[in-house]
Amino acid sequence: MSVQAPVHSRTTHHWQRELATAVRSGMELRRRLRLPHSDSDSSATPAAESDFPVLVTESYLQRMRPGDPQDPLLLQVLPQHSETQQQPGFRADPVGDLQAELTPGVLQKYHGRALLVTTGACAIHCRYCFRRSFPYADLPVSAEQWQQALRAIQEDTTISEIILSGGDPLLLTDGRLRNLVTQLEQIPHLDRLRIHTRLPIVLPSRITTELLDLLQQSRLQSIMVIHANHAAELAGDCRDAIQRLLRSGIPVLNQTVLLRHINDDADTLEQLSLSLINLGVMPYYLHQLDRVHGAAHFEVPEQQGRQLIEELTARLPGYAVPRYVQEIPGETSKTRISP
Numbered sequence: 035m036s037v038q039a040p041v042h043s044r045t046t047h048h049w050q051r052e053l054a055t056a057v058r059s060g061m062e063l064r065r066r067l068r069l070p071h072s073d074s075d076s077s078a079t080p081a082a083e084s085d086f087p088v089l090v091t092e093s094y095l096q097r098m099r100p101g102d103p104q105d106p107l108l109l110q111v112l113p114q115h116s117e118t119q120q121q122p123g124f125r126a127d128p129v130g131d132l133q134a135e136l137t138p139g140v141l142q143k144y145h146g147r148a149l150l151v152t153t154g155a156c157a158i159h160c161r162y163c164f165r166r167s168f169p170y171a172d173l174p175v176s177a178e179q180w181q182q183a184l185r186a187i188q189e190d191t192t193i194s195e196i197i198l199s200g201g202d203p204l205l206l207t208d209g210r211l212r213n214l215v216t217q218l219e220q221i222p223h224l225d226r227l228r229i230h231t232r233l234p235i236v237l238p239s240r241i242t243t244e245l246l247d248l249l250q251q252s253r254l255q256s257i258m259v260i261h262a263n264h265a266a267e268l269a270g271d272c273r274d275a276i277q278r279l280l281r282s283g284i285p286v287l288n289q290t291v292l293l294r295h296i297n298d299d300a301d302t303l304e305q306l307s308l309s310l311i312n313l314g315v316m317p318y319y320l321h322q323l324d325r326v327h328g329a330a331h332f333e334v335p336e337q338q339g340r341q342l343i344e345e346l347t348a349r350l351p352g353y354a355v356p357r358y359v360q361e362i363p364g365e366t367s368k369t370r371i372s373p
């Protein structure tokens with residue numbers, strides 16, 4: 035079947051249709067995974083859901099084990115009652131994004147790199163997300179505001195790398211991305227385009243030939259930083275998407291968030307690193323959880339994180355051990371927690 039419904043005279047791609055039919059409630063998620071509905075656990079979480087709605091793609095759902103309430107992928111997306119409880123030390127903007135704004139939508143914290151918050155939208159809602167409270171409504175949406183963002187980058191000749199972030203920058207259509215990349219290419223001091231995206235993991239159909247062509251043809255060197263937290267995420271169509279990226283000559287790095295009951299043991303982290311390197315993806319960062327409102331139940335103590343890194347260092351090739359880091363507002367780089 036090659037019949038596709040036109041939307042505003044454009045083609046709706048497979049990935050857009052998949053996103054449109056994603057699971058959008060905890061009830062539906064439980065039903066699809068044949069999990070019991072019980073009031074004593076996390077099934078009734080309207081407050082948590084209205085704050086930050088459930089969103090899970092079909093592709094990601096397919097990698098969860100039906101009937102297992104402890105599935106490590108499920109735990110990343112299922113709301114918990116505890117999300118709505120205030121915890122001391124957990125804030126709305128734990129990483130100081132609001133202080134680092136050069137102009138709306140452009141964050142600069144580190145030398146040579148500026149981060150463009152391209153969209154507030156994601157294809158999945160990770161319950162521990164540090165941007166769950168970011169004021170996305172203030173993003174540059176008008177053409178004028180985009181021009182202001184691009185001007186700020188143009189005026190700072192120390193910037194050589196633009197990081198497209200969000201939300202998820204790959205939720206922009208290929209047309210909008212092409213526009214943006216074309217404009218960035220015209221800024222002579224830029225050399226690299228880094229894309230921080232979870233879509234190869236959660237919406238692999240987004241890695242279209244058109245996208246790969248666009249990145250390959252650019253004069254800017256592309257680097258993709260994906261986000262996987264567990265080896266079980268690196269299965270099925272996700273592997274194909276990553277292989278297509280690598281075959282296009284785009285280096286792929288991975289960042290992971292250290293998460294309680296999901297990847298806080300040495301075997302799980304070892305398996306994740308091995309799965310990544312066997313695919314050709316380099317482990318980059320293991321992040322200590324940013325202390326955002328609602329995420330306290332995911333936190334792993336730093337001391338435990340240090341021991342895990344020690345264990346990984348004893349088991350794995352050096353290049354397969356991610357850097358264990360934390361983001362401290364005001365610092366000139368991510369801060370290493372263990373050497």
Ligand SMILES: *Cc1c(COP(=O)(O)O)cnc(C)c1O
Nearest residue numbers: 141142143144147148149197368
């Ligand atoms: C994390 C981050 C970067 C990237 O840092 P690297 O260490 O180069 O990966 C850049 N800008 C901002 C605002 C960030 O939060």
Ligand code: SF4
Nearest residue numbers: 156159160163201232
């Ligand atoms: S994909 Fe990334 S930005 Fe989006 S909710 Fe998950 S962690 Fe947050």
